[in-house]
Amino acid sequence: MNLLEVQDLKKHYPIRAGLMRREVGRVRAVDGVSFHIAQGETLALVGESGCGKTTVSRCILRALTVTSGAIRFATSETETVDLATLPKRQVRPLRRHIQMIFQDPYASLNPRMMVGDIIAEPLKVNGVPAAERRDRVAELLELVQMPQSARIRFPHAFSGGQRQRVGIARALALNPRLVVADEPVSALDVSVQAQIINLLLDLQDRLGLSMLFVAHDLSVVRHVSDRVAVMYVGRIVEVAPTDTLYRAPLHPYTEALLAAVPAPDPSRRGRRRVAQGEVADPANPPPGCAFHPRCPYAVDRCRIERPELTPTGSGRYVSCHRAAELDLVGVR
Amino acid sequence: MSIAIDTATPPSAPLDEKAAAAEARYAQATQLQLTWWRFRKHKLALVSLVVIVLFYAVAIFADFLATTDPHATDARRSFIPPQGIHFFDENGFNPHVYGLRGVRNPRTFQLAYSPDPSRKLPVRMFVRGYTYNLLGIFETNIHLFGVEGARAGESMFLLGTDQLGRDLYSRILVATRISLFIGLAGVVLSLFLGVLLGGVSGLYGGWVDLVIQRIIEVLRSVPTIPLWMGLAAALPRTWNVIQVYFAITIIISLIGWTDLARVVRGRFLALREEDFVVAAELSGASQGRIIFRHMLPSFTSHIIAATSLALPAMIISETSLSFLGLGLRPPAVSWGILLQDAQNIQVLSGAPWLLVPAIPVTMVILAFNFLGDGLRDAADPYG
Numbered sequence: 001m002n003l004l005e006v007q008d009l010k011k012h013y014p015i016r017a018g019l020m021r022r023e024v025g026r027v028r029a030v031d032g033v034s035f036h037i038a039q040g041e042t043l044a045l046v047g048e049s050g051c052g053k054t055t056v057s058r059c060i061l062r063a064l065t066v067t068s069g070a071i072r073f074a075t076s077e078t079e080t081v082d083l084a085t086l087p088k089r090q091v092r093p094l095r096r097h098i099q100m101i102f103q104d105p106y107a108s109l110n111p112r113m114m115v116g117d118i119i120a121e122p123l124k125v126n127g128v129p130a131a132e133r134r135d136r137v138a139e140l141l142e143l144v145q146m147p148q149s150a151r152i153r154f155p156h157a158f159s160g161g162q163r164q165r166v167g168i169a170r171a172l173a174l175n176p177r178l179v180v181a182d183e184p185v186s187a188l189d190v191s192v193q194a195q196i197i198n199l200l201l202d203l204q205d206r207l208g209l210s211m212l213f214v215a216h217d218l219s220v221v222r223h224v225s226d227r228v229a230v231m232y233v234g235r236i237v238e239v240a241p242t243d244t245l246y247r248a249p250l251h252p253y254t255e256a257l258l259a260a261v262p263a264p265d266p267s268r269r270g271r272r273r274v275a276q277g278e279v280a281d282p283a284n285p286p287p288g289c290a291f292h293p294r295c296p297y298a299v300d301r302c303r304i305e306r307p308e309l310t311p312t313g314s315g316r317y318v319s320c321h322r323a324a325e326l327d328l329v330g331v332r
Numbered sequence: 333m334s335i336a337i338d339t340a341t342p343p344s345a346p347l348d349e350k351a352a353a354a355e356a357r358y359a360q361a362t363q364l365q366l367t368w369w370r371f372r373k374h375k376l377a378l379v380s381l382v383v384i385v386l387f388y389a390v391a392i393f394a395d396f397l398a399t400t401d402p403h404a405t406d407a408r409r410s411f412i413p414p415q416g417i418h419f420f421d422e423n424g425f426n427p428h429v430y431g432l433r434g435v436r437n438p439r440t441f442q443l444a445y446s447p448d449p450s451r452k453l454p455v456r457m458f459v460r461g462y463t464y465n466l467l468g469i470f471e472t473n474i475h476l477f478g479v480e481g482a483r484a485g486e487s488m489f490l491l492g493t494d495q496l497g498r499d500l501y502s503r504i505l506v507a508t509r510i511s512l513f514i515g516l517a518g519v520v521l522s523l524f525l526g527v528l529l530g531g532v533s534g535l536y537g538g539w540v541d542l543v544i545q546r547i548i549e550v551l552r553s554v555p556t557i558p559l560w561m562g563l564a565a566a567l568p569r570t571w572n573v574i575q576v577y578f579a580i581t582i583i584i585s586l587i588g589w590t591d592l593a594r595v596v597r598g599r600f601l602a603l604r605e606e607d608f609v610v611a612a613e614l615s616g617a618s619q620g621r622i623i624f625r626h627m628l629p630s631f632t633s634h635i636i637a638a639t640s641l642a643l644p645a646m647i648i649s650e651t652s653l654s655f656l657g658l659g660l661r662p663p664a665v666s667w668g669i670l671l672q673d674a675q676n677i678q679v680l681s682g683a684p685w686l687l688v689p690a691i692p693v694t695m696v697i698l699a700f701n702f703l704g705d706g707l708r709d710a711a712d713p714y715g
Contacts, residue, residue, distance in 0.1 A: 095615060095616035098614075099614065110608040112630065121615055122616070125618070126616055
């Protein structure tokens, strides 16, 4: 049984205008996304800004109300709930199972609380007694490689990387079944990014963490994820195991994202195709394949008919009419 | 691509103890401490704070600092110009003011007092004068300073007297009380209304927000002076000073709360989206805990700053209302009422010292504005 199964998830925002607040259009932020995460697996959700990846993660956390679709989440070995349709009141006791690591470690920690209290907050609101909280906070600080003295300090005394460690400790406090990491390293310096990525790898090993890792480029996800799902304008365009996706992408958009990964080897810069143009407007997506205005391989069919996400074997899915005929460039 | 192995926090070179202590002090500093450290750098605001504290001290101990009963009238000593204190005479240090001499006006045959340099009234500390209630509890007649051996009707008039012969200096001191505390009372009321309505507006959004925002817009678009005139005219003439005082406070804060409500609403809207608030929500915290533990502490400083900027507006409102004769009425003493005497150009040309009450008004307003600026800058020590 999978830990999380998302099926045909949609999140639309109505555009209202006029005195009567009539709906005149919809922003299809997420428009039919399906994927699953197995126990102990890390799935990376990748796409440019505005593709809906953050919306997907917020829907899973039920920070947003879902328009339609199903989010089946296994709360235990035997029990599954649909988070998409569950009333808000019943979501609260389930919050402890899904925790989040935020993008901006400067905004995600309450500046008025000491680090020890920040980490203990989820424990406290879930009724863990004080003595147990103390031990757990000590344990968590060690887990994220922070000194115990951090407990009585305020977040302003720490650097971005250290704050992100605190954020990770808080997310792990309740032993969640799933951690949603929303671009956990994007706001950090490159050198610090590596440290946080290594910490996450370490935690995956030690705790068997299941994770949804949201990122806006492919450079960092290679190290942490088992599989990668690439999103474009509210839809998933390709899903594949990480190594296969990097080596042989099937969707032109994946190729473009890979081309944007900085390559340390100058001799490989030959056939790189970085996507031109702007991301399509989710309120007014182009007909056919949403990527066709930017796609160097687009043919007439791409402008009319929307490709479906179809399996191509060995756990790969792609939504491209020309997936079989194209020979796309990956990275080694 | 490989990634450097994470070495846990690198062992830093042994710091000397002092630097370590300073670091710990900063690391463990609360919001209040950080705000204070930042506020301290704002010298003008610091000076303003001292000025305001002094003004409130004067308001509280007004009668103790006064020299002459501010309500005692004596038609014979009307429009006496300010009397300076003479510190030395032929015997050395001997602070004194001149006594008064009755002079009959050759045309009207009315008796009027004028200073008489031949009679010295010694100025002493802690002299006995008129009786008053200190802090509303102790009845006493000791004043910080005053004259000794004065005849009836005689006293010292540091800033001169008004038409009815009342000592302007003592009246300004006593007026401070009403003028400063009406501002405070008005702000407390506006604060209550503002935080409540602004909070509801920002927290619940939707039609509640819409209604409250429209009310604010309507209130703000009404010209204030006619509105005040209307409301003040509605106050029954039979009300006593205390009742009028409270009514005026309520009228002033009816307008004042809108600014605060906007600040509070804005902060709630901004904070609702803050990551650390979302984090608390995702960890399963209750609505109450999120509001009181995470949101409110984040903008108390903003409320304090907004309040200190709202106070001078209140004081000005009271002053201008009373000046126009719409606010408090004599025998209450406020700066606005004192300035009412300076409305007449003929009186003013003969007794320009009647304009002196404008000086404390200006000083307090400026001080509050500087203080508010400093507080606002220091309010967000994390920004």
